[in-house]
Amino acid sequence: MTKIINFSESRRSTDDALSDLQSLFADDLQKVEQAIAHHMQSAAALIPEIGDHLIGAGGKRLRPLLTLSAARLSGYAGQDHITMAAAVEYMHTATLLHDDVVDGSDMRRGKPTARNLWGNQASVLVGDFLLGQAFRMMVAAGSLPALGILSSAAAIIAEGEVMQLAAMNNAQISEDSYLDIIDAKTAALFAAAAETGGVIAGASTAEQKALTAYGRNLGIAFQLIDDALDYGSVNRVLGKNIGEDFAEGKVTLPVILAYHRGDAKARAFWEQAVAHPSADSGQLEHALELMAKTDALGDTIERARHYGDKAKDALGLFAADEVQKTLIRLVDFCIARAY
């Protein structure tokens, strides 16, 4: 369990870079919120209703912040970064709506999911609406290259989700295959959000690549931490039950590590647990024991650190101003987050 303890230590030692980033972009974020609210209006009353529940209730706005930060780092002086940032949040929210349907999730961020409150049908359709609106907003911003980046991301995210669906009940999936999945389903939008900010600012190719690398590696680290948190966080703080992935038979990196490091008996347990998922607390207890024995959670966090380091190095191309420094701190914050 040593590495788990390290995890909490690193949490204590990291300041709140996300809040600092939100403060740095307070004015822009306010405009993003306005754009988010504005494009949710519809003659179909369910749309603003579900929209309020999801987007209006606030959130970290991590992905929009990547767009805003990347535009600022690249010296952008226009207003299209606001629209693009709002569109990025719409894309993210559309995927959440559909993910909850696909996973059959009833809770997210400590609140009932839209599918729980309004049903799968409305969640599918409102997700489609948000995706359509996102592209409409991007068109309004008028950058074809940015549209290219985000439309590719939309297709890649769905591809990643399909790959995850296919791998769903297979404990034997390799770490590399799993990384391909999260690269697509999570990191692609982080990467596109950052790259888009650079593109609309007319950043150089090298800078665009650096921003993409930052977003992508941060996204992978973020997802791996999410995977670890699902087995090791405090319920009321994260707003997500521990063991949700386990109860759904979802194979994530902690399971992959515990499986590959386990003996024949442990592997049989994982194969069974993943093929016939159960919410039984005894089963989860045993899963946690096997993970502790194999350092699966601690090493998942170590893997996240590896990608986090790559993200930080990518920003070396940019001047060490406050935005750049906060983005670097953000990586540590995401890795250390337990909220």
Add this chain to the structure above:
Amino acid sequence: MTKIINFSESRRSTDDALSDLQSLFADDLQKVEQAIAHHMQSAAALIPEIGDHLIGAGGKRLRPLLTLSAARLSGYAGQDHITMAAAVEYMHTATLLHDDVVDGSDMRRGKPTARNLWGNQASVLVGDFLLGQAFRMMVAAGSLPALGILSSAAAIIAEGEVMQLAAMNNAQISEDSYLDIIDAKTAALFAAAAETGGVIAGASTAEQKALTAYGRNLGIAFQLIDDALDYGSVNRVLGKNIGEDFAEGKVTLPVILAYHRGDAKARAFWEQAVAHPSADSGQLEHALELMAKTDALGDTIERARHYGDKAKDALGLFAADEVQKTLIRLVDFCIARAY
């Protein structure tokens, strides 16, 4: 029942304008099919598998044909109409995938639906993939105005579906409200498909408006005929069971007319039938009797003719060449279709 008989008569007297249009654009359509197959490739094996089932199995390609025809009418000489036409078919297919999930449909066009074969999860995600790919393809074609038209259509289609969901079990919905719904959920894509062809060809504003009007009114007529066919077609020919809408409690124009024209007893029947849908054949039989008594099916077809006439008139702006004449015949064909 007189008007139903007229319906079959008009069917007999109308030649196959759709086949003629397909022949006129045989070369272009072949390229569209190639583009459709090409963009379905993915590392996630389920995607081409489901794609094959849906798109690769062929289909009328009605919407892509609108794009190709509109581009030709507007004197287009480039190649982007191929990409746009394929993207339009992707958008259409994405909505079919999601519709089947929302409606819980097991059969479409006489074949098992994707959700029936691969489940709701895969259908939601592959639909998302197709939507993302559609935008990617449009970006490749490089026309921001065309992207604006189709992204708006994507949002409007979803809005229409949400409105329909909200009106689902309400027999008292007005004809106008219903028209708003089908204008959004069906006609918006017909309109956008045609308009896009004009836009990439650099058609004048008046011509673009004419193409939009043609597509939109054809789309409304098409949907109304679909609604009528659900109560009056031959199962094996349409590949859709009679009474599917009825069994789902879906309120369409035939129901709205029969309800508004019915006496208190009939209205009570419709309210009950829509609130507590049933696949009972006796119930359907009674519904058909009430529709016959009120000429609900015949007048649904009359309403479709009204929109069809508007579609034909819109094309008056264009020279009466073979494409224009075939598009005009296509309206009659769609209204008379019972295949």
